[in-house]
Amino acid sequence: MRRELCAALVARAARPDLVFLTGDLGFGALEPLRDALGERFLNAGIAEQNMIGVAAALASEGLEPWTYTIAPFCYARAFEQIRNDVCFHRLPVRMLANGGGYAYGVMGPTHHALEDYGVLSTLPGLHIFVPAFDADVAAVVDAAGTQAGPAYIRLGRGEVPEGCVAPAYAPWRRLREGNGPVVVAVGPMAGVVWSAVGSREDLDGPELWAVSELPLCASPPPQAFVAALTARRRLCVVEEHVAQGGLGQSLAAWCLEGGLAVAEFRHLAAAGYPSGTYGSQAFHRRESGLDPAAIRATLAA
Amino acid sequence: MARPVHTLRVEAGSGAHGAVSATTAHLTPGLLTLARWRLLAMHRAANVGHLGGNLSALDAMMLVHHEFLSEQDRFVLSKGHAAGALYVTLWSRGLISDTELGSFHADGTRLPGHPPARGLPTNRFGTGSLGHGLSLSAGLALAAKLQRRTNRVFCMTSDGEWQEGSTFEALIFCTHRRLSNLTILIDHNRLQGFGATAEVASLDPIGRVLCGFDVEIREADGHDLADMRRALSPGSSRPVAVILHTVKGHGVPAIEGRMDSHYLPLTEEQHREAVLGDAFAAEMAQ
Numbered sequence: 001m002r003r004e005l006c007a008a009l010v011a012r013a014a015r016p017d018l019v020f021l022t023g024d025l026g027f028g029a030l031e032p033l034r035d036a037l038g039e040r041f042l043n044a045g046i047a048e049q050n051m052i053g054v055a056a057a058l059a060s061e062g063l064e065p066w067t068y069t070i071a072p073f074c075y076a077r078a079f080e081q082i083r084n085d086v087c088f089h090r091l092p093v094r095m096l097a098n099g100g101g102y103a104y105g106v107m108g109p110t111h112h113a114l115e116d117y118g119v120l121s122t123l124p125g126l127h128i129f130v131p132a133f134d135a136d137v138a139a140v141v142d143a144a145g146t147q148a149g150p151a152y153i154r155l156g157r158g159e160v161p162e163g164c165v166a167p168a169y170a171p172w173r174r175l176r177e178g179n180g181p182v183v184v185a186v187g188p189m190a191g192v193v194w195s196a197v198g199s200r201e202d203l204d205g206p207e208l209w210a211v212s213e214l215p216l217c218a219s220p221p222p223q224a225f226v227a228a229l230t231a232r233r234r235l236c237v238v239e240e241h242v243a244q245g246g247l248g249q250s251l252a253a254w255c256l257e258g259g260l261a262v263a264e265f266r267h268l269a270a271a272g273y274p275s276g277t278y279g280s281q282a283f284h285r286r287e288s289g290l291d292p293a294a295i296r297a298t299l300a301a
Numbered sequence: 302m303a304r305p306v307h308t309l310r311v312e313a314g315s316g317a318h319g320a321v322s323a324t325t326a327h328l329t330p331g332l333l334t335l336a337r338w339r340l341l342a343m344h345r346a347a348n349v350g351h352l353g354g355n356l357s358a359l360d361a362m363m364l365v366h367h368e369f370l371s372e373q374d375r376f377v378l379s380k381g382h383a384a385g386a387l388y389v390t391l392w393s394r395g396l397i398s399d400t401e402l403g404s405f406h407a408d409g410t411r412l413p414g415h416p417p418a419r420g421l422p423t424n425r426f427g428t429g430s431l432g433h434g435l436s437l438s439a440g441l442a443l444a445a446k447l448q449r450r451t452n453r454v455f456c457m458t459s460d461g462e463w464q465e466g467s468t469f470e471a472l473i474f475c476t477h478r479r480l481s482n483l484t485i486l487i488d489h490n491r492l493q494g495f496g497a498t499a500e501v502a503s504l505d506p507i508g509r510v511l512c513g514f515d516v517e518i519r520e521a522d523g524h525d526l527a528d529m530r531r532a533l534s535p536g537s538s539r540p541v542a543v544i545l546h547t548v549k550g551h552g553v554p555a556i557e558g559r560m561d562s563h564y565l566p567l568t569e570e571q572h573r574e575a576v577l578g579d580a581f582a583a584e585m586a587q
Contacts, residue, residue, distance in 0.1 A: 044474065050436045050439070050470035053433055053471070056437060058444050060444075089427070
């Protein structure tokens with residue numbers, strides 16, 4: 001999504017208040033943005049805590065700061081700055097986090113982001129975006145840019161399966177209709193599930209929804225989703241995030257609180273590193289049962 | 302000999318207007334004494350500590366707010382545990398009422414033990430976790446440069462706070478960006494929560510550490526107004542770091558230079574002695 005991100009921010013660069021801070025990331029991707037922004041493009045160096053604090057202060061002066069680094073270097077390294085400096089003050093800092101889930105693959109676990117939106121969902125007023133497809137990025141940048149408060153944008157690689165056409169961006173989107181279980185996938189996992197269950201609208205197959213904004217209090221499920229779940233009463237949540245703090249848990253609680261009786265609940269989530277070995281994003285997804293074959297098997301069970 | 306005319310309490314809701322002028326004109330030693338008394342009274346009423354670091358920072362904070370800080374300038378209290386000194390300083394400028402000051406540390410207060418994130422006049426940031434304020438100040442200074450404003454940014458840190466790595470992240474940023482509109486005040490009282498800075502994780506003398514950065518280093522007696530006026534004067538092509546040589550618990554002999562002043566509240570007797578001692582000294586000066 002880096003190319004789409006750069007294009008979306010270049011299109012926004014004419015806004016005189018926009019300031020972009022990178023934690024020394026962007027080689028081979030963000031040069032057009034650097035050229036478009038001039039002095040408003042800052043390489044803040046390998047100092048993420050400082051970068052977030054600086055961005056908070058820039059926002060307090062009416063500027064529009066965007067920060068950019070690898071996801072864990074943002075939410076994990078600079079968590080206290082996000083909490084204290086940004087969220088306590090409700091400042092509109094937009095934090096771009098590259099490499100959601102296992103996206104950095106064999107680079108290893110220090111570069112993975114498996115608990116980011118769970119942790120960040122606990123912070124007041126922080127709106128989280130998880131674009132599902134590359135084509136979503138422009139709309140997400142627009143949406144995050146108009147937030148009155150802080151935003152965290154989890155970027156990954158999101159591909160629409162061959163033969164499928166994704167509907168226009170929305171926080172909740174129905175990608176596939178069906179009378180089977182209601183499947184909810186977060187961000188790019190929507191494309192993986194979609195490829196697993198196929199585009200042909202087999203009415204016995206699952207109904208697939210993509211979720212791209214969290215937490216649920218800021219992005220509640222739409223009525224069509226509620227109607228489908230009420231009718232089917234079978235729910236499956238798929239996410240490249242640990243189960244603890246993920247959408248699965250919060251959606252289950254949301255159902256309970258709303259009196260929505262779900263008869264069957266399945267939760268496919270990141271399992272961490274069960275074999276103790278490392279590999280590509282596809283390898284880690286397989287180890288977690290997040291690959292198309294495992295998803296198909298779960299839904300068929 | 303006449304007794305000092307200052308009173309510890311003024312009319313409710315009036316800030317300090319009843320006793321002092323709320324201008325940014327000359328800061329007098331008398332006003333400083335009044336502020337210290339109010340600080341002591343406030344902590345005594347709440348029966349809370351953190352007095353040592355408040356008293357070491359109070360004189361500089363008062364001077365900056367009364368003589369240097371314009372409406373366009375910014376002040377960030379990175380050593381948030383000196384919140385009491387900040388509240389009293391704002392009170393002395395008529396920005397917080399005496400009634401509100403009386404709510405310090407109480408349930409439902411807007412004046413907790415560390416500055417809140419919202420609702421405090423002129424104060425932009427809630428602080429308290431050390432190592433945040435210099436980055437925030439760097440951002441304010443950078444914003445001024447980007448927005449072509451000429452205002453100054455003052456950031457007060459403790460000395461122990463320089464053990465936080467994030468403070469050095471910020472310093473590197475400030476110097477690399479040549480944020481010459483930024484003045485860093487270091488309250489160098491040489492004591493931290495559980496020991497002397499020289500014993501815990503020594504950077505002493507802190508000036509020698511800062512010499513490795515492209516920052517203009519100045520030093521001053523943090524309890525000498527004239528000396529601080531000189532050190533805080535504008536005019537540098539680089540960020541300025543002012544090392545303020547201070548005494549933890551300054552002005553209260555019972556706790557001066559003592560580490561436990563970081564935590565322990567004054568007893569009633571210590572409080573009375575501190576105020577009477579000041580009053581006696583004021584009389585002798587007449």
